[in-house]
Amino acid sequence: MHSRPRWQRTVDIVLSTDPKLRQRTGMSLLALVLMVCSAMVMLLVGHAGVAPLRWVQWWAAVSIAGLALMLVLIRLRCTLHLDDPGLDIPQMAWTITSGAVAYVLAGEARGIVPSVLAMILFFGTFGLTVRQVIGIGLYALANFALAVALVGWLGDAQSGVLDTAYALMVAIVLGGCMALNMRIQHIRARLRQQRAELAQALADIRMLATRDELTGLLNRRAMLDLMQLEQRRNQRTGRNLLLALLDLDHFKAINDTHGHAAGDRALQAFTTTVRATVRGTDVLARWGGEEFVLMLCETPCEHAADLLERVRCAVAVLAVPHAPVPLTFTVSIGLARALPRRAPRSHAGARRPGPLRRQGRGPRPRGGGAPARAAPCGQRYGPHRRLGPVHPLTAMELASGPRPSRRSTRPRPAFSSGSVAGLYW
Structure with a gap:
């Protein structure tokens, strides 16, 4: 020098x-x-x-x-x-x-x-x-x-x-x-x-490029960038990475019945409730119209299940403020854990594709595509068990891949890159 x-x-x-x-x-x-x-x-x-x-x-x-x-x-x-x-x-x-x-x-x-x-x-x-x-x-x-x-x-x-x-x-x-x-x-x-x-x-x-204007959350593009960053970190360090997909049940009916203004207030109330329930280190993003993605880092699956149950209960008792009529709704939640390495062929459900199954109590929903409502609030879940085949996914593909129509019975295609233990409950 x-x-x-x-x-x-x-x-x-x-x-x-x-x-x-x-x-x-x-x-x-x-x-x-x-x-x-x-x-x-x-x-x-x-x-x-x-x-x-x-x-x-x-x-x-x-x-x-x-x-x-x-x-x-x-x-x-x-x-x-x-x-x-x-x-x-x-x-x-x-x-x-x-x-x-x-x-x-x-x-x-x-x-x-x-x-x-x-x-x-x-x-x-x-x-x-x-x-x-x-x-x-x-x-x-x-x-x-x-x-x-x-x-x-x-x-x-x-x-x-x-x-x-x-x-x-x-x-x-x-x-x-x-x-x-x-x-x-x-x-x-x-x-x-x-x-x-x-x-x-x-x-x-x-802010408009990275934030959703209605809810103030990260939008799809910003969340994808963050997910890619966390996925690379997960592959390098092996840290635990969980993704939860939150879908408001029958949200289209809210818009059709009460108007889009009421639907916007419902989305804002849902966002406020979820952000008040989750931890400060968890990242919540709006993925689509009524779909949200929650990223949980360094969180065991059992703790994540308890956290998401609290979210589900909080949303179930939520009353949308300033609505023309009393307005309530529920949410269906899916959880996926990213694995840094390819799962073995003996992994549950890896031999053939199939729809994601519900874990918890209650009957299986018809149609195969939409998740059923979770167990009633306050009821504890039993040991994690798989009620049907779960095909391998990646955490990125769980959120970014096309979701099946609620009326479609076609199973999701299997993905070959990486694997994730994905559950709906």
Whole structure:
């Protein structure tokens, strides 16, 4: 690995490697360099005899020392607790005051000061608010008005026309810089607003791409991505992964009888109830119209069965709020456990395909496709037993594969990739 050049290491030492601190230190260093250049010009004027050299030397030393002190404070992180950690306003106020003093000292060369004033004011273009720009502009106007009055009082004024031209030029520079700064601040404010609106729009698009608008749950696409991720993790680590498929019974009849608004409220009430019943680590997603998928990670099958029984009981006693008539419904639940390796051929039901069977008490439903309602609430399930052949599935295929029609008696096709112990109860 090649080391960085020496000059880059030196720059990092002077300006810091922290991006924000580096920016503040760089701007302060630039202001100091410009002040040094201005002091050299003033010293040149003093050596030419236009301005008093001794006073110019004192002015240069004090002006440079003030900005150097602020640079050191910024670099040593002594200003981080301030509202203006870059000391933009103090540096601008200091240089404006120095410029006003230079206007008094420059004598016949005081016409060079307005250009320096413009450069000072443009330092606050990107760091100040509109109110701060107005305040610093008024401060500059007061300083230079005092400087013009002091020049007249000291009797150092030149011809009246020339002094008036200097004063008007200072006023024009101040007004123009303030107007441009305010315009730039308005543009920056509009850009910030547009950026915030764009960020909100992107967040809304991201939510619509991954969330169901009605229930706020993960949608099918987002759940598929999460299932693929968990399946790869399951194959790598062998962690227990369970998927439960929840289907609201006769939900179409609710829409046909009470309207789609009542159906939407039923879905929202169901979502709220299930999320309040399951754990915070469980992931619930809306898979279809009235179908939901619940992902249970690191959960034993016995605990998952108890959890889903609590869900079934909670839904059975649920009363949909704000419904035109008392509205209740039930839910059928299927559970599948993902196995990280292919199940042996001797696995139950692996020799021939067949419909998923119900586990629990009660008669087997007719039609073969739809699961029957679970045992009554409060009745305990006996030992897990298979009442019929269960064909091998994968956890992904259980949720993403086509479900048989409620009127169809055709058995599900067998899948050959991986295996899952799938049950309806």
